[in-house]
Amino acid sequence: xxxxxxxxxxxxxxxxxxxxxxxxxxxxxxxxxxxxxxxxxxxxxxxxxxxxxxxxxxxxxxxxxxxxxxxxxxxxxxxxxxxxxxxxxxxxxxxxxxxxxxxxxxxxxxxxxxxxxxxxxxxxxxxxxxxxxxxxxxxxxxxxxxxxxxxxxxxxxxxxxxxxxxxxxxxxxxxxxxxxxxxxxxxxxxxxxxxxxxxxxxxxxxxxxxxxxxxxxxxxxxxxxxxxxxxxxxxxxxxxxxxxx
Amino acid sequence: xxxxxxxxxxxxxxxxxxxxxxxxxxxxxxxxxxxxxxxxxxxxxxxxxxxxxxxxxxxxxxxxxxxxxxxxxxxxxxxxxxxxxxxxxxxxxxxxxxxxxxxxxxxxxxxxxxxxxxxxxxxxxxxxx
Numbered sequence: 001x002x003x004x005x006x007x008x009x010x011x012x013x014x015x016x017x018x019x020x021x022x023x024x025x026x027x028x029x030x031x032x033x034x035x036x037x038x039x040x041x042x043x044x045x046x047x048x049x050x051x052x053x054x055x056x057x058x059x060x061x062x063x064x065x066x067x068x069x070x071x072x073x074x075x076x077x078x079x080x081x082x083x084x085x086x087x088x089x090x091x092x093x094x095x096x097x098x099x100x101x102x103x104x105x106x107x108x109x110x111x112x113x114x115x116x117x118x119x120x121x122x123x124x125x126x127x128x129x130x131x132x133x134x135x136x137x138x139x140x141x142x143x144x145x146x147x148x149x150x151x152x153x154x155x156x157x158x159x160x161x162x163x164x165x166x167x168x169x170x171x172x173x174x175x176x177x178x179x180x181x182x183x184x185x186x187x188x189x190x191x192x193x194x195x196x197x198x199x200x201x202x203x204x205x206x207x208x209x210x211x212x213x214x215x216x217x218x219x220x221x222x223x224x225x226x227x228x229x230x231x232x233x234x235x236x237x238x239x240x241x242x243x244x245x
Numbered sequence: 246x247x248x249x250x251x252x253x254x255x256x257x258x259x260x261x262x263x264x265x266x267x268x269x270x271x272x273x274x275x276x277x278x279x280x281x282x283x284x285x286x287x288x289x290x291x292x293x294x295x296x297x298x299x300x301x302x303x304x305x306x307x308x309x310x311x312x313x314x315x316x317x318x319x320x321x322x323x324x325x326x327x328x329x330x331x332x333x334x335x336x337x338x339x340x341x342x343x344x345x346x347x348x349x350x351x352x353x354x355x356x357x358x359x360x361x362x363x364x365x366x367x368x369x370x371x372x373x374x
Contacts, residue, residue: 146273146274146275146276147271147272147273147274147275147289148271148272148273149269149270149271150269150270150272151268151269151270152268152269152270152285152286153268153269156268171261178266178268178269180266180267180268180269181268182266182267182268195266195267195268195269195284195285196264196266197264197265197266197268197269197285198262198263198264199263199265200261200263200279
């Protein structure tokens, strides 16, 4: 049984009306039509999905973008149901990496039902699928309580990748990538070039004397300490053949 | 087109490798299951069960342990390689070196005791079992 969750911006924007109609028709043709739930300002997405799961729903399909997926990721992972995505509109990086085309073409991918189990990252107890970034990184990383990593460069950025073009989300590890600007050459002929360090690991702590901002799946968090971990093989997702992993 | 390709005794790196590039400093007990490439600064200990490459810009103040290694930079500490160690012309090692097989390029500097025991690799394998 399928449950389709429409994000608020799709219902409000008339631009997507025709596309939605096509999708609904295609889902009916494929025999995978199901209950439609609509997200709204004062409706709790998690409660809605929990109610549906109690009624026997096994697959939750999100119609929206990465932000819509982020609203439901906790409940979908906890309840061990399968997550599907029909990407509509901008901001669909996650769907691209899972090999799901935009709009009505995604219905055929859902129907094929190629399920992969992937790792889910956590930062201070909050889950993420793709990764997080710290654009201005001047903190200290403590890795698995064994060694410390610091940047000796003035300009550095940190990226944690779980599901990315070059990261495998099924290996039980995430990648911590530090890009540091390093001057090469002498005097006025010197040039700054970005050097990339990569650390595959299972847990990581970021500590800083001053509050730092990081962006988790696009959403900003600010704190002086972040504990990052991974929940291996935790989320079941429907993917296409063109997935990046 | 018809050039003969040079075969190296060192394995090629894979996607699971750790890279410590310039501009990054690692302190403590660093261990890895996969290949490791170091071009930055490391102090403490470095250990990998696979291949280790220490670049020209690397500065290491640590005991180093690897299955096979290529050193082109500076190492202050003991080096233990169970299989093949390659010291390039730019390498400077200050510490004892233990390995099963070694290749030293002209210009490489080693200040320390070199121990080449054929049973090194075997002992390593036995202890793992």
